[in-house]
Amino acid sequence: MKLPKILIGAIVAGIAIQTLPPCGMG
Amino acid sequence: MPRLLSTVACNLDPHLLGACLPLFESGEADAIEWSFDALYRLDALPDWFHGLIDAFSEGDRLVGHGIFFSLFAGKWHPEQEAWLRELSVICKKYRFDHITEHFGFMTGQDFHHGAPLNVPYTDAALRIGQDRLLRIADACGRPVGLENLAFSWSVDEVRRHGDFLDRLLAPINGFIILDLHNLYCQVANFDIPFETLAALYPLHRVREVHISGGSWEPSEDRSRSIRRDTHDDSVPDEVFRYLEAIIPRCPHLRYLVMEQLGAGLETEDSKTAFRADFRRMADIATQWNVMQGDEILHPFTPPFNPPQSAPAEDLALHQQQQELSSILENANSFEAASRALHASSLAQSHWQVERWSPFMLETAMRIAQKWKKKD
Numbered sequence: 001m002k003l004p005k006i007l008i009g010a011i012v013a014g015i016a017i018q019t020l021p022p023c024g025m026g
Numbered sequence: 027m028p029r030l031l032s033t034v035a036c037n038l039d040p041h042l043l044g045a046c047l048p049l050f051e052s053g054e055a056d057a058i059e060w061s062f063d064a065l066y067r068l069d070a071l072p073d074w075f076h077g078l079i080d081a082f083s084e085g086d087r088l089v090g091h092g093i094f095f096s097l098f099a100g101k102w103h104p105e106q107e108a109w110l111r112e113l114s115v116i117c118k119k120y121r122f123d124h125i126t127e128h129f130g131f132m133t134g135q136d137f138h139h140g141a142p143l144n145v146p147y148t149d150a151a152l153r154i155g156q157d158r159l160l161r162i163a164d165a166c167g168r169p170v171g172l173e174n175l176a177f178s179w180s181v182d183e184v185r186r187h188g189d190f191l192d193r194l195l196a197p198i199n200g201f202i203i204l205d206l207h208n209l210y211c212q213v214a215n216f217d218i219p220f221e222t223l224a225a226l227y228p229l230h231r232v233r234e235v236h237i238s239g240g241s242w243e244p245s246e247d248r249s250r251s252i253r254r255d256t257h258d259d260s261v262p263d264e265v266f267r268y269l270e271a272i273i274p275r276c277p278h279l280r281y282l283v284m285e286q287l288g289a290g291l292e293t294e295d296s297k298t299a300f301r302a303d304f305r306r307m308a309d310i311a312t313q314w315n316v317m318q319g320d321e322i323l324h325p326f327t328p329p330f331n332p333p334q335s336a337p338a339e340d341l342a343l344h345q346q347q348q349e350l351s352s353i354l355e356n357a358n359s360f361e362a363a364s365r366a367l368h369a370s371s372l373a374q375s376h377w378q379v380e381r382w383s384p385f386m387l388e389t390a391m392r393i394a395q396k397w398k399k400k401d
Contacts, residue, residue: 001085002053007077011047014074015040 028280029315030273031056031087032308035236037064038075039288045297050078054308057087057123059283062116063094063109083120089234089281090122090166091203096132097158097172098145100344102337106158110165117166123280124169124233124326125162126203129191130177133351133394140351141393144178146376147190150340155194157338163198164333169326171201171233176208176255177390179382181216188227201233201278201326206268207240207255214253215385220268224275232276233326237261237269237307238285243392245385246360252389258290261303269307273314278325282311346372354394360384363391 003011034046036058049055060079082088095109113125134140145151163170172191178184191202204227213220239259242251261284273279284304291297349370357363364387367379374380 001056001082001087003050003078003081007074007081008047008051010074010077011043011050014072015043015047017072 027277030279030311031281032304032311033057033059033087033089033281033283034304035059035061035091035283035285036078037061037288038071041288041291041297042286045286045291045300048301049304054305057089057281058082059089059091059281061093062090063092063112079120083122086121086123088120088122090116090120090125091173092125092127094132095127095158095162096140096142097127097129097155098131098151098343100131100154100340100342100347102339106337110161113162114165117168122166122168124171124201125166126171126173126234127162129172129175129187131347133354134398140398141396142175142177143350143354143390143394144175144183145343145347146378147183147186148376150343152190152193154338154340154343156197157333159194159198159200160331161333161337163200163328164331168328169201169233170198170328171195171203171326173203173205173236174208174227176205176211177386177393178212178216179386179390180378181218181383182378182381184212184216184218184223185226192228192231195231198328198331199326200231200328202227202231203234203236203283204229204232204272204276205236205238205255206265206272207236207238207261209268210262210265211240211253211255214251216383220264220271224268224272229272229275230277231326232272233278234281234283235269235272235276235279236283236285237265237303239265239290239303243389246388250385252385254389254393257285257287260296260299261306266306266310269310273310282307342371346370346375346377350377351394354391355398357391360388360391363387 034055128142130142130144132140209223238257239261240254241256243254244251284307286300353363353366372379
């Protein structure tokens with residue numbers, strides 16, 4: 001499923017901000 | 027058979043999302059599986075993440091995978107009531123094609139911490155599990171499924187897991203997530219051939235398959251390695267072979283899901299390896315889709331059957347779970363845990379602790395202590 005470019009841009013920006021400086025057996 | 031959808035397990039994790047981004051841009055990810063209960067509060071999610079979930083929801087390509095409900099907790103907890111309320115709210119906001127949870131009970135004294143462990147396959151456990159599944163189906167109004175558990179105390183439990191899942195899911199017309207890496211762990215840890223294990227599962231109930239990687243951990247006495255489902259490495263070749271073998275035997279399979287934790291995706295190399303694994307999975311799906319039509323058949327709709335009574339409880343089971351959790355979380359050696367177990371109320375009971383594999387008791391201690399809430 002292809003996402004709209006504007007949403008991809010928002011995700012890229014969101015990830016950039018996010019990275020600012022258990023099914024058992026796990 | 028339905029068309030197979032190549033799916034990524036997706037959470038609010040920058041490393042995981044960074045690895046998935048090219049798959050979203052290219053349209054290679056047909057669907058996403060979201061662990062909706064990893065956060066209690068919807069308002070703690072950023073708008074752009076809501077946008078991502080919304081896009082797949084509107085495309086009818088969103089499935090939900092819970093982690094923390096603790097299906098077999100012997101006592102009904104207020105946190106489970108809250109979990110169901112949250113589920114109901116989230117299912118009104120987004121359209122999930124189905125909702126799934128894990129098998130087992132959570133070791134933690136605190137509801138939002140701990141790891142799932144197995145329970146004895148008794149009538150009491152069955153009654154509690156069926157009661158909880160009914161409540162999940164009522165809260166979400168969607169088909170409900172359960173994932174096979176990687177952890178088992180004994181080889182006997184491994185052999186009976188599929189049949190118990192079948193009986194558990196029957197009243198809600200539920201389905202199974204067959205986690206192939208969980209089976210890979212059991213093949214390695216209990217020396218059972220994959221074909222033997224697969225034949226013990228009700229494959230007509232499989233609607234979703236998970237693939238992932240894991241790690242090997244030496245036993246304390248260094249005599250062998252234990253395979254663990256740590257979701258922090260690439261998918262073993264053997265698991266891809268399992269996938270190719272199992273697809274033709276699951277007539278209602280719809281979702282193939284690639285799982286990996288963000289902690290294992292911090293480098294560019296690991297992100298590239300993740301996408302290579304996804305594409306290998308997607309190629310297998312494509313080969314199958316070329317040969318098949320797209321019968322949009324959804325045989326797992328739960329019957330309308332709202333819960334009529336108070337939640338089922340078994341206080342003796344609850345007490346045993348508390349004792350077991352405490353032993354696993356606090357024992358400072360395998361010998362101490364073993365002694366405490368044999369002096370506990372679990373001894374000479376349905377738990378059959380006398381038949382537990384020593385390697386798995388050791389592993390359970392490591393898992394419980396890893397996920398124990400830090401004060």
